[in-house]
Amino acid sequence: MTAERVGGRVRLSDLSGGTYLSPRPLGVRGAAARVALVGAYALLLAGDDLRMEVTVGPGVWLELVEPSGIVAYDARGGAASWQADVRVADGGCLVWRGAPFVVTAGADVTRRTRIELSGGARALVHETLVLGRSYETGGGPLRSTTRVAADGRPLLVEDLDLRDPVLAGAPGVLGGNRVLTTAFLLGARPGQAVGVQETLLHGPGALARSVAAHAHEAEAAVAGSWERWRAGFADPAGYEDAV
Template sequence: MRATAVVRAELRHGRTVLTELRGQVPLLPREVSVPGGVAEVVFVGGAAGPIGGDDLALRVEVGAGARLRVRTAAAAVILIGDGTPARQRVHLVIGAGGLLEWLPEPVVVAARAAFHSVVRAEPAPDARLFVQETLVLGRVGEPCGDALLRWDVLVDGRPVLRQQSGYGPAAHPGWRGPAGTAGGTVVATRLTLPAPPDRPTSAPGRAVCDLAGGGLLVTVTARDTMTAHRALAGMSASALAPATPAAPVAPLADQLSRATSSEPAVPSNNTSPVPAGAAVR
């Protein structure tokens, strides 16, 4: 299955409006009503999967000064399909002074399945970007499939982050070691640009990386999604605070804190991790 979706938000008369909202099964975007000055779109699943052989492409554009949050309605389970990888490409573009929160629910890679994901973000120099993704390596009681994840972030055409991580039987044998998941079955990653003022510190199971462009990348490994998200909790409320106070921002920060503190209904894997070292490879 091949499918594309486009979401475009613009600032009109001081208010963020969605000027384009279209998609194909299984990428079906829906606008939802939320309080505050941020528009919100939720992708609902129009079919099972993604499954092997699917090729999904999503583009999100936020115009100058606009503010948009994009979520998914439920976790995605990657299934084996035709034996080839399920592919997903996400392109995020944020104009001057704009803000984008990309907050999909976890992706679960089932046994023998393969998932290739590319996230490319192009924020303007004074734009704000908040991304959180969670990967679950296998369903309960089964081994994981293969996952290959790539992030590319460019600010004003200059690379701020280029990272590729592989997990599963096809990955380098060290992926479960101290420099990989350290035995954990959940990998949660959070990117904040610019970096929040209350920078966390690296710790067993959590790697914190300062980006050259002023952003912050935090990667957590854990044995279940609740533990992983607790390790990330507490950083979101201040992550989007601007350099100078502005009245509309406080409600957005509060909403984001509530949105990211809830736990998604996804199966956890009961494999116990070895004490973790650095999670970024």
Template sequence: MPTRIEVVADPVRDRCVLITDHLSPRRLPGPPGVVRVALVAAGALLLAGDQVRIEVVVSGPIRLEIVETAGTVAYAMRGSSARWDVEIELIDGASLQWYGEPFVVAAEADVTRSTTVRLEPGCTAEIRESLVLGRYGEIGGTLHTQTRAWMGPELLLAEDLDLSPENRTGWAILGQARCLDTVTTLGHRLPEAPHTLQLEGSGSIARRLVHQQHESDLGRTRMRTPATD
């Protein structure tokens, strides 16, 4: 059973269904029109053989804000591997803001991480993924990521990254950087700026390559002001 967050806008009281698996979602206080949910690890994460799956469904004119209470460390897996899969569906004017905490891939870890987002026209998402290859002083393990996003039937974003130690130091990937910090917006664009890629459809990718995660300014700057498409 996956971890699941399901939110439905309602004129009387917004409905929120939370299901726990590897992660425990817990509702937090929030202003009208906003549902805030914290994700708390229900046990040790991320270990060899773990298959974490998170499903998020938001329906109606409401914003879901997901808060991670701590970062995640993928530990040494001694020849085994683990997965971290996220499925998001936004319907009927819904919006999502999810600023993730650092996802650290320790030495000898092997992780496949996927994010899939499906939006109806009129919905928006803003997602931060902060990937850190290795704890301090380590050469981090292997990480493969896959990101797919659809606006209605049209593919908006497709990206696959091989962040294994032998490949990620290429000049076109990370070079000498150890951290890949990304904010992806879907359904609206960020203002034009250095290090911001505008997608062909309605969306943007702002990215920082840094040695220490705290050197990135993406976590300190909430970029929810849409630019004109």
């Protein structure tokens, strides 16, 4: 999916989607656009390989909305993967509050997120990883990597390997919890870290993170950071119904 500015208005292209997700425009006005990522069918199943490419052009404000979460089901000995490649050009802005990503018992998932920022680009991303459904004691193996670069230089490099339940439950990782929520502020630096959940990155950015037994608890812990950072990403023009 590509959002570019043409004649003072955002033009959305490459919305045909694929096997797994179908991007649906929710609103476009001036330099701002809002797009929903709608699942085409139940996922992730064994053998599924979901890949997304999102490009935000210069001066474009784009918000991605997920109406429902993603569930990685019992792979029955197989595996599945999820990958997002995001590029935000100079002056562009991306806001993406992802719905919970649930890894059920028996699933085996590799999750990759790569974000490239250029010039004055900014991104605000929210993700929640859940190991196991409410009636399960835990989820299947999960490895989640995040790579963020600003003007070609690494801003955040993270490899979260939860494939070993013993290591995943260590005090410095999940510590017996099954939910991990993170808000990433990228390309912009807050004045200071506020609260124990926030960490300033070495470059222009910060993250707020919490672990808990339940998704609503983990998300509530970083809600203040998200709302404060989200205020700096205010929609510049409002929306109108997409045609």
